Amino acid sequence: MNTFRKVPLPFVRIFEAAGRSLSFAAAAQELNLTPSAVSHSIRKLEEMIAVKLFQRSTREVRLTREGMQLLEHVQRGIDEMQRGFAIVTNEARSPLRLHSAPSFATQWLLPRLASFVREYPDIDLQVSASTEYARFDDxxxxDIVYGDPRSSPHESIPLAVEGLAPLCSPExxxxxxxxxxxxxxxxxxxxxxxxQWKGWFEANELAAPAHYGLRFDRSSMAIAAAVDGLGxxxxxxxMAERELAAGKLVRPLSGTREVKYIGHYLAYPRRQHHHEGFETFRGWLLGQLGLADGPQPQ
Structure with a gap:
């Protein structure tokens, strides 16, 4: 029998409050119980699952390693239940949660979001950016990822073929x-x-230079530096489409060979039910990239 099915839900709620506050007294006050009732429930929960969740002393309680792991998952579950209740009761509109590689978000996505907001005002969009992979479970x-997505059970769609070329200020x-x-x-x-530059020089049958001027860990920063005439x-x-269109950057060696590759992928979990705005945003994104009838999920 699944362990979770044996655990009364009130025990889970008590554990979450006690783990979050690291205080049986505070949890008791929050839940309108006595501290002894909280302590008893925690002890019964530990006996049911045969795992020690708290280290107790006369002055404090602390979560064990297993307790910290369980608390993290319980809190995720509570968040998802709250989202579910909000959706079915129309309490609040649930946002479509998008994660993106930072430079794609800054350089390509943000300049186009105004059109999405105008076309689909009923879809709330929450955008986050980092170099980490998204965790779809919570x-x-x-997720718009840079580079080949890591091996996973999730769907992934290759986005535009990108060309790398030397770009600089008109001056x-x-x-x-x-x-x-x-x-x-x-x-x-x-x-x-x-x-990197070494690959571009090799593609154009040239020796790579011995040193370079500046290095950045974000494409958006490298592009901004080029706009400022730093190299x-x-x-x-x-990624530099907006700066090229505005004339802030130009391509001085248009006759040289580009390095072409698929730089970004759209990844999402295989689910029977997605957020109500999922298909709309997915279709909009692929359409903006000219891929409305393009690549299928991998």
């Missing part, structure tokens, strides 16, 4: 007539990019 509905471009001119100019690299950046023309 935090997010979709700096006046000094560039051939690839050899790059050897005497500061070169900007994004340290987390899959392909020539090797960057995705998709």
């Amino acid at each position: 935090d997010f509905d979709l 700096l471009a006046r000094q560039i007539r051939s690839p050899q001119d790059l050897y005497r100019l500061p070169l900007i690299q994004c340290a987390v990019q899959r392909f 020539v950046v090797l960057e995705s023309t998709l």
Whole structure:
């Protein structure tokens, strides 16, 4: 028999309050119980699952390692139940939770979100950005990841084929007539990019320079540095689309070979039921990238 099915739900609620406050007295006050009732319930829960959840002393209670693990999962479950009740009772509109690689969010997504908000005002969108992978079990509905997604049971859709090319300010471009001119100019690299300047020089049958001017850990920072005239950046023309369209960046060596690759993927869990705005956002995103009838999930 599943262990959880044996545990009375009031015990779970008491454990969460006690674990969160690290105080049986505070949990008792919150739940309108006596401290002895809280202590008794915790002890019964530990006996049922045969796991010690708290270290007790005369002055304090502390969660054991197992207790901390259980508390994390219980709190996730409570959050999901609260979301469910809010949805079915129309208490509050549940947001569609999107996670994205930081530079994709800054450089490509944010400039286009106004059109999504105008077209779909009934969908609340919550956007977070970090280099970590999304955890679909508790935090997010979709994830835009940079690079090949790690092996997982989730669906993944390759997004646009991106081309890496030398980009710089119009002023700096006046000094560039051939690839050899790059050897005497500061070169900007994004340290987390899959392909670096070395790969671009090799693709164009040139020797890679011995050193570079600046390195950043975000494409958005590398692009901003190039806009400010600090050097020539090797960057995705998709990520720098806005700066290229505005004339803040130009491509001085248009006749050279681009390094092409799929830079980003859309990942999401295989579920029978998704957020009500899931299909709408997914379709909008692929449509913006010209992939409305494009790649199928992998």
